[in-house]
Amino acid sequence: MTDLSAASHTVTQIRDEYVAMTRTRRMYGGLLLILFVALMVAGFRTADSRNAGSFADGWQRIFDYPAEVVAEAVEKAANLPAHFVTFFPALVETVNIAAAATLAGTLAGTLLALLSTRGMARWPRAIPVFRRIMDIFRAVPEIVIALVLIFVLGGGPVPAMIAIAIHTAGALGKLFSEVNENASLKPLEGLQSVGANWSQRMYLGVIPQVGPNYVSYALLRFEINIRASAILGFVGAGGIGYELRNAMSWGQGRYDEAAAIFLLLFITIVVVDQISGQLRDRLTHGAAL
Amino acid sequence: QEQIDEFRIGILGGENAQDRMNNNQCLADYASEVLGVPVKLFAPADYNGVIQGLLGGTIDLAWLGASAYAKTWMSDPEAVEPVLVKYNTDGGYGYHSVGFARKDSGITSLDDMQGKVFGFGDPNSTSGYLIPSIEIPQATGATMDSGDYFGEVKFTGGHEQTIVAVNNGDVDAGVTWADGLGNWEDGYNSGALRKAVDAGLVDMNDLVEIWKSKPIPEGPIVLRKELPAEVKAKMTDLMANLHEMDQDCFYGVAAGEAMAFKPIDHEAYEIIIEARKSKSN
Amino acid sequence: MTAAADIAPDMLKAQADRLFLRKRVFNFGLPALVIGYLVYVFFAFDVPGLWDRASFENGQTLVRDSYSYKTHVTRNNSDASVSIAIEGERKGAYPEGEAPDWVTLGAVTVIDLGDGYEVRFGPETVEFDIPDYGTIRATPSRSAGVQAELPPGEMPEWINASKNRLAVTTDAGRLTVTRSRSEVFRYFTGWELFWFTLDSPYHGVGPGALMGLAVQGEAGAIWSDFWNNAMWRHKDVAWAIYETILMAFLGTIGAAIVALPLAFLAARNFTPMRVVRFGVRRVFDFVRGVDALIWTIILARAFGPGPLTGALAILVTDSGTFGKIFSEALENVDSKQIEGVQSTGASAVQRYRFGVIPQVTPVLLSQILYFLESNTRSATIIGAITGGGIGLLLTQAIITQKDWEEVAYYITLVILMVVFMDWLSGWLRRRLIAGGGEGARKPAAKPATA
Amino acid sequence: MLRIDKLTKRFGRNVAVDAATLDVDKPCMIGIIGRSGAGKSTLLRMINRLTDATDGRIMVEGRDVTQLRGRDKRAWQADCAMIFQQFNLVPRIDVVSNVLHGTLNRRSTLATMFNLYPMADIHRAIDILDRLGIAEHAPKRAEALSGGQQQRVAIARALMQDPRIILADEPIASLDPMNAQTVMEALRRIHEEDGRTVICNLHTLDTARRYCDRVVGMRDGRIVFDGLPEQLTTGVAREIYGADASFSEAATSTEIDALDATTPLREAKALV
C-alpha cells in the first residue's frame, strides 16, 4: 500500500527524522513539565505567602476545628435527636429550593437548548444570542444573583431559588444543546413535511429522542443544586445552610447543633446522590423513560 | 526572646472589604516600621474567619466585636488578650443596640410589638443579637421565642439587612447598632443607620426608635497571647498613640470620629460572656 | 406477519385506545404532578407575600446606581463649611475651595442641578427651586429643628418633612436638611474617577491628549496614577482576580494529583479488595459531600484566612470528585492494551504508565480543564468567606449595599473572568487532546459525573 | 392541478434545480429518475416547501405555493405528504402515534402535546396500518420495526394526512428488494385506489418502468426527459445518466428477479 513512499525513504533517513522528532518532543515535553512545575510552585508560594498561616505550620492543626466540634457534639449527644427534629423543616426548605430551581432551570434550559441548536432553532439567526445568554447564565455565580435579589426581594428561599434556577438553565442549556446536536434531524424533517409547527416538532420530534439524557443530566444537577442551595443559605437565603451558619458562627456552645445540621445535610446529599445515581444508571443503560 | 517573622492583622466586616484594607493600610505601615517585620492585613467576610485565625494562631491582632471576643475567649481563654478599646468623642467606650420600626406602622415602643415580627441581625453580633436577646425579654417579661411575645423572631443576617428589612416591611421592627450620639434624624453620629441614610437607602423620617439598650462596651483590640511581650508592648503603644501620631490614619482605623484607643482588660467583657453562656445550649 | 391474520383490527383498535388512555394519563399526570409541586412550593415559599414585600424601589436604586454616581455637596450646619465629595467619600473629595463647575462656592453656595433646579445654601436658610412647583425653604436650627416652608397646596409624596428633617427627592437631585447638616446629591451617568482620581493631574484629560503625554515620557506616571487609583483600586482588583484564578488553579491541579493514585484504589479492575475499594470510595463521597465552603471554614482554623486556605478547600472537595470520575474512567479502560504491555515483562508501574495512562489521559485532562473553569466560579464564592480574591470584594460591596457601580464592575469582571477561563479550558482541551473528535466531545458529556 | 413553472434552486454557485417545468393535469403516478446530484430530492423538497425555491412558481389551483407563509404554508404541507428515503419517523415513539403525526396540522399544539387525538383518528390510523398490512405492529416503537415496515408506517403517516399529492424521495433506496417491492406496490395501490397523485424519486430504471404512468428524467438540475415508460429506451437512459457505453441497467437494479439470478452463485461458492 505504502511501499511507493517507502522506496523514497531510506531507513537512515527515517531513523534520523524520528530521532530528531523524539528530541524536539522530549525538549518540548521537558520544557512544558518545567513550566508546569514552576507554575505550581510559584503559585503555591504566592498563595502561601498571602495566606495568614503557612501550609508548613498549619497542616498539623487541620483536625483542631473538627475535633472541637465533634467533642462538643459527643458530649451533648443526647441533644442530637431533638436537633434533628428542629432543623428538619429547614432541610425540607433547602431540598425544595433545589427541586424547584432544578425544575424551573430544566424547563428554561430545554427551551434555550432548543433555540440554540442548529437545525432546531426557531430563529436560526438568533442562535449566537441564545448561546451567549447561556454563557452568561452560567458564568455568574449563584451567590451573586442571590445577594442582589435578596436586596430587592428580601431574604428567604425565593432569591436562592431564582439564582440557582438561572445558573441551572445556563449549565443545562449547554449540556442539552450538546445532546441535541447528537439527535437525528430526520424525524424533525418528517414532522415538518406534515405541516407541524415549531412547538409540535420540538415536542414530538426532539424530546422523545433526548428525553432520557435530559432527565439524567437534570438529576445530576439536582444533586449539585442541593449543595448549592445549602451554601446560599450561608449568605442569608434561608434553609438548612442558614441554620448551619448560625450554629457554626456561634461557636462553642452550639456545636452540637452544628453537628446535627451537618449530619442531616450530609446524609441528605449522600442519599440523593445514591438515588439519582441509580436512576441515571437505569436511564442510560435501560431503555424506557 | 523568640522572634516573629511577620505580623498579621485581621479586620472585621461591616464595611467594604477594600475600604477596610485601605483604611488600615497606614496602620500596617506603622506596625511594620515599629516591629521591623512585614505586616499583612486580612479582611474575611465573616466574623468567624478572624476568630478562627486568632484561635489557630494565624492572626496576631484584631479588633473584635464584644460578642466575638467572648466567643474567642470561650473557645480558648489562652488565645488572646484584650488590650485597647475605642473611646468615643464623648469619653465613653460604649454604644447601643437600637430597636426601630417604620413610622407608618404605628409602632412606637416594644409594647406595640406584641404578635409582630422582630428581626435580629447576625447571631454573632453583640448589638444585633446578644444584648437585645437578653435585655428585651427583661423589658417584655417574655422569651424571645417565636410566638411567645413576638409573633415571629428572625435573623436577617446583618445590620444592613435588618435596616432594609424593616424599611421594606419584611419585619416589623429590628435591632441594629448606633453610637447613640447626635440626632435620630441623622441616624445618630455613627452606626449602621447612619451609613444607610448616607447611602440613600432609608429616610430617617420613615423610622422611629422603639427601644435602646444600656451601653454596650465597644469590642476590644486583642493581641494573641503567645506573641513575644516586646511585640505586644510595641503594638499596644503604637495603637494607643495613633490618634496623636496621625489623625487621618486614626480616623480610618477607628472607622470614624473617635477620641482615642485606651487600655481595657478582660473584666469589662465578663458580662458579655455571661450573656453568651446563657444563650448556649 | 402471520400474526396479523389472527388479530382483528377491532381488537387492535381497542388496544390502541387503551394505549392512548395510558398515554394521556401520563401526559396529564406528569405536568399535574409538576404543577402541583410548584403550587406547593409557591405557598411554602410564600411567593404571594413576597410580591408585597418586594421592594422594586431598591431594585431601581440598584440599577440606577450601577451606571451612575452621585456627588455629595454637604454643608455642616454647625460651622457652615461646605464640602464636596464624589460618592461622599474622602478619596473622592474635592480639595478645599475647589468645586465642579455646577457648584458656586461663596457666602451663598449655589448648586445648579440643571433644568432649572437649583439649591442655594444660605447662611441660615436652604432654598430649593423646583420648576412647576416653586421654591422650598428650610431653616435648620439647633433648638427648633428643621422649619420647612413649602409652596401652598398638598405636600407631594416626593417631599418627606418632619420636625427635624426634610428630604426632597427629584429627578435632578436629592436634598436633605437636618439640624446638623444640609446635603445635596446630584446624580451623573458613568463611573466617575474610573481612570484617575481628582488628585491626579490626568483627571479629565482626554484619551488623545493622554496618548500624547504618554509619548512624551509620562507613560509611567500615567500608568501609576491609573493603577493606584484610590477610588477603584485597579491594582487590588487585579490582584484579587489573580488570587481567584490562583485558588482555582492550585485547587484543581492539586486535587488531580492527589486523586489519581487514589482512584486506582477505588477502581474495580485495579483493586480487587472490596474493603479497600469501599473505604476509598466512601472517603471520596465524604469529602465531596462536604462542600468546599465548609472545608474552608474547617481549614481556616489551621491556615487562617487567605488564598491558600481557599485553594486547599477546593483541593479537598475536588479530590473526592476527581477520585470518583477518575476511578470510573479507570474501570472503563481497555484491558487488551495493558495485557499487551504486561506480556513483555513490564513491571506494575510500567503497566500503568504505558497500558493505562495513555488511555485515560484524554478523559482526565478534559475533566481537569472543565473543573478548572467551574472552580473559578467556586473560588469566587470561597474567596468571599476565606478572605481573598474578587469574591470578597464583590460580596462585601453587595452586603454593604452602597456603591452599586462597584458591584456592577465586579460582576462584569467575574463574568469576563469565568468566560475567559471557559474559553481557555476549551482551547487547551482542543490543543492537548489533539486528534480526538471523541476526546474533544467527552468533556461536555462528562461533567455528568461531577 | 399542479403546475411547476421554471422552478429553480441555487445553493451558492451550484444550481441544484434549473428552471424545471412540469405539468400534472390529472392524478397519476410519476417517477423521477436521474443520477445522484441531479436535483431530484431538491425538486420534491421545494414542492413540499421543506426548501425554499430561488426562483419560479409552483401553481396549485391558481395559488402560487412558493409564496405561502406560516399557517398557509403548513396547510399546504399537510396537503402534500412526503415520504423519505430514511423514513424520518420518530424512533422512540409507537407506530400509531407516528401515524397520527399526519394530523398535526389539523390539531392545536396543546391538544397534540397531551396526545388528545380524537378516537376517530386513532381508529383511522389503525385502519390505514391494516390496509398496509402492518396493523399488528401498532403499539410497538417505530425503531423496533424493519426498514420495510418503517417505510410503510411512513406511508401510513402520509395517508393520514389525506393529501392530494404524495411525494416520495427514493422510498426504497434503503430497503432490501423484498421490502422494496411491498412498498412500491403499496404506493401504486394508493394511487390506483384513492386516485392520489404520487410523485416518486427512484434511482432504478426498472422500478420506474414497472410502477409509473409517466417518467421524468433529470440531469444536472434540468428535466431532460418527460414521457411514458415505454419511451424510456436504453439510449434515453444513457443520456439521462450521462453514462457511456459500459452503462448497464442491471447495475442499478434492485429488482428481486435481477438479483435472484446471482444468489445461487454465492451459495455455490460457499459449498465448494
Next chain:
Amino acid sequence: MLRIDKLTKRFGRNVAVDAATLDVDKPCMIGIIGRSGAGKSTLLRMINRLTDATDGRIMVEGRDVTQLRGRDKRAWQADCAMIFQQFNLVPRIDVVSNVLHGTLNRRSTLATMFNLYPMADIHRAIDILDRLGIAEHAPKRAEALSGGQQQRVAIARALMQDPRIILADEPIASLDPMNAQTVMEALRRIHEEDGRTVICNLHTLDTARRYCDRVVGMRDGRIVFDGLPEQLTTGVAREIYGADASFSEAATSTEIDALDATTPLREAKALV
C-alpha cells in the same frame, strides 16, 4: 528446550486446558489448531504467564516457569513474546514507542516513565520495523495504521524483546487475507532467519499446513493431535473440529488463493 507437562487450567468447573503435554526440543514453528473454546488461547497465556496454571509444569532449561514470581516471572515474559489477535498495542502512542515497549523489562522503571530510551534501542526498533516493511510509519500513532500494519508493529514489539519463543494467539484472525499473508510470512521468516521458536494459534487448517513445521490439534482442552502438517488429513481435521461430514475446509479458509477462485463469480454478476 520447552517441555509442557500435564499443564492444566480450570475456570471453576470448566476445564479450559486439560493435562496438555508438549515437547519442543529444537526451534520450530508450531501451529495449534482447534475450534473456538478448545483452550488454545489459555494454553499460550499460561506459557507467557498472563494466566496462572492450575496444575502441571512448564520446564525451560531445567526451571519450572510456572513457579516464577516477580522479577523472574517478568524476565521470563520478556523472553517469550506474545502476539495477540487484537494486536494489543497502545493506540494513542507512536509506533516506535510501541515497539520500544518490548524493552521495558530491561530498563529501569524510572527511565521509562519519562520515555527515556537509549538511542541504540530506538535505532534497533526502526531497523526491526524496516525488516517488517513498515519503517515509514515509525512516527505515526499506532491507531492510524491498518490492521495488518498494527499486527506487524506487534511483531516488531515482540522481536524487540529479543525472545527465544514467540507466542502468537490467532495473529491473523482479524485481518483480511492480503494482510494475513504478510503477517504469516513475517512470522515464518523470523523463525527461519533468527531461529526462534514460534508457537502460533490458528483457526484455519490451510494456514497451519502452509506455514508450520508441526501442527498440534486441541479439542476440549486436550491435545488430540501432534504431528507433521502432512499427517493432517481431512479425517483428522474432522476429529479435531468435532465436525460431521458436512465439514468443509474451505469454510474456514482465509487463503487468498481459495478466495481468488470465487471473485470472478462476483464480478461476473455485476456485469450481467
